[in-house]
Amino acid sequence: MAPSPSPKIHSTLTISSGNLCFGSLHNIYPGASVPQVRGLPNVRYHAGGTVKVQSIEYNLPARNGTWNAFQLIETEWNKVVGWFLAHSDVDPEKEIDKILRVAGSPYEIDSGSSMNDDKTAAEGVFVVNRYDWGYHNRRSAEEVGESDEFADTGSLGFVDLAEAKTKVLQWKEHHPRERESSKGGAWLYLDAEYMFGRFGFDDEHTAARSFLFFSTDTDFTRTAFAGLEKTFRKAETPEETFERRLTEGFDFSGLQTIRGMCEGETRTKPPPPLAAECFGPYDPGEHILRLQDIDALRVHRHESQPHKNFLGINFTLIHLTEPIQEFADPWKETVLELINEIILSYLERSVLSRMGNQTQTVSVAAEVLFPKHTKAGELDAFLHRCFMQPHTEPINNFDATYVGGRIRAFLTSRAGNSTTIFDDECIAGLCRAIAFILTEALELANKNSRDWQHYKIVPWNVRLAVLCDDELRELLEFSKVYWEGRDRSLPLDETSSESREDHEALSSASGGLFARLLRWMGRGAAR
Incomplete structure (x- = not known):
């Protein structure tokens, strides 16, 4: 031989x-x-x-x-x-x-x-x-x-x-x-x-x-x-690489990615909030969304038309033609937990603290909860509209009655000695607003899953979607689970072979003027 x-x-x-x-x-x-x-x-x-x-x-x-x-x-x-x-x-x-x-x-x-x-x-x-x-x-x-x-x-x-x-x-x-x-x-x-x-x-x-x-x-x-x-x-093809990583137990949490972008001398994003400012982790029994509810939000796309007359250019929203990624099987429960945790922290920090100790009318509550609603194109403007008006664009397979009941139970349990009464209209408005927030976040997660050649949505994509959108981050970043996870080990470093230039490019692409323009047009045509 x-x-x-x-x-x-x-x-x-x-x-x-x-x-x-x-x-x-x-x-x-x-x-x-x-x-x-x-x-x-x-x-x-x-x-x-x-x-x-x-x-x-x-x-x-x-x-x-x-x-x-x-x-x-x-x-x-x-x-x-x-x-x-x-x-x-x-x-x-x-x-x-x-x-x-x-x-x-x-x-x-x-x-x-x-x-x-x-x-x-x-x-x-x-x-x-x-x-x-x-x-x-x-x-x-x-x-x-x-x-x-x-x-x-x-x-x-x-x-x-x-x-x-x-x-x-x-x-x-x-x-x-x-x-x-x-x-x-x-x-x-x-x-x-x-x-x-x-x-x-x-x-x-x-x-x-x-x-x-x-x-x-x-x-x-x-x-x-x-x-x-x-x-x-x-x-390997990118898809083969992604599937192999899923099989090998690669860490797709995204925790080290967002830390690397927000910490140290070469950070590209503002630092995280102080730990004392964050909420959670919550008992899983308090979570308000089931996997089928989040899956319904994942596949939903707002009705949109081409937007004309911006700098003389006719735009058609790109996201309408993009394929919708599924959640990756090994990470579905982690995505479910992450989304519930960031929404519960939003409810506790932004809703309870602003509602005060008395019952508010729907119109007053909307003014308090979404103070920037008078600025065209702001996320608050669309959330204010969702809160005030019955949903004219129903989301298939999204059980608003169930989710609304879970929101009421959570707010009531956290209100303590407050005399605030969460009436049906306010709860329904909150349910619509939360659905809008999450469809926005999941659209961005869907997009960056393709940018990173993930082919399915994993927690990494959700965390990055929040981090790279200033308005979503302002609402959703005050969650301990968002920044720290729930004491899960990190067997591999998901940024080990991704260069700093990749992170900066993604940050620019997600937070730049053109991306903001497209998102603004999408919101404007959605209602």
């Missing part, structure tokens, strides 16, 4: 000093001047303007001996799209599989951590991202004298500490694509920008034994070692 083919070795180098230096020439040069680093670096990212960066020395402990360099080839075009270096004692196929599992490309799903964290530290992987080196870090650039044209190329050096400064002086005289590797160091050239590096350390985390170098152009589902045909990752 013929032996299995092995990755083709492109070149070799020798580490003899116990340390290596890496990066652009102006990274390597200061890296050769600092005290020798020992062990796996313990660094974390911090804000560097509008991006996250980390302070590194471009100097790492490395296993002495022979290292092999392998080209990573894009299989369709036979183009070099990455490099992998490993000590000769290391199995390159197993090692690169581990690195891609722990901290692969931030542009590919299920690729582990995109930054140094507790998970990468535990696995002995050190992450270097695009803003950590190259022309993004210009320290010592003037001293080295490397031109900006050369520094801006997507290439780097990997060199024994003992020869680092000598190699810098040799390499700087040549264009990056013409720099030659030698026994003491390798120059790794890619015709790309945005460089990423991943160092693999030995089991004791004392010395590096491998290095993966790739760019934004490296697609590991279409990339293999030179000499092999098998790609590093299996290609």
Whole structure:
């Protein structure tokens, strides 16, 4: 039986000093001047303007001996799209599989951590991202004298500490694509920008034994070692990925996504309310909506017509032609709980506190509950109309009588010694208003489920729908379960392979002027 083919070795180098230096020439040069680093670096990212960066020395402990360099080839075009270096004692196929599992490309799903964290530290992987080196870090650039044209190329050096400064002086005289590797160091050239590096350390985390170098152009589902045909990752359709994640128990709660968008120096949304300002969790026996009620709201779409004469453009509401996603089976009960919790917190915070200690007429109650109703296009204007007028657009299979009874029971139980009487008209109005709020939220959840290629609605989509709509957030964010869940474990990090840019793009798309315009037109035509 013929032996299995092995990755083709492109070149070799020798580490003899116990340390290596890496990066652009102006990274390597200061890296050769600092005290020798020992062990796996313990660094974390911090804000560097509008991006996250980390302070590194471009100097790492490395296993002495022979290292092999392998080209990573894009299989369709036979183009070099990455490099992998490993000590000769290391199995390159197993090692690169581990690195891609722990901290692969931030542009590919299920690729582990995109930054140094507790998970990468535990696995002995050190992450270097695009803003950590190259022309993004210009320290010592003037001293080295490397031109900006050369520094801006997507290439780097990997060199024994003992020869680092000598190699810098040799390499700087040549264009990056013409720099030659030698026994003491390798120059790794890619015709790309945005460089990423991943160092693999030995089991004791004392010395590096491998290095993966790739760019934004490296697609590991279409990339293999030179000499092999098998790609590093299996290609999947987005729908296959989603179904696999459901089967594997991936965390679709969205909790870490909304926290990441609202907390820290690089947050893109206002911070959460204080814990003392939030309500719940409530006893499930107090929940007012059943799954069949929420399902009826999910499939409901307001009657709409094309809206004309806005900036001379005729608009047809996009959401009328979009397919309606179902709730994902493993997460239906969690969606049900989340929606009940945010609505109960709304009732307790916004309805009870505003109604006061006396019975209000329907018209007075509407003024109190929806104070911004005089502003055209505001959510309050539509809720005020729903509250005041019998529903002219019935929602199929939505049991308003049942839901109204549950609303009355909840408000009465929470009113305490209040003398407020919740008459039938007020309860019916509240039921209509809540139905409108939830159809809005579920329309947005339906949309972002497609944006994230989820194919079915999960709690992640509901949380993001609330977070990215300022008016819905103002009403519904004062729920402990919305921000914290109900003490469920998070087996996987749903943001591990989603970049900050993705979150910012989604935020802009959901909260931007055009999206607001479409939503405003939809509300205007709905009643």
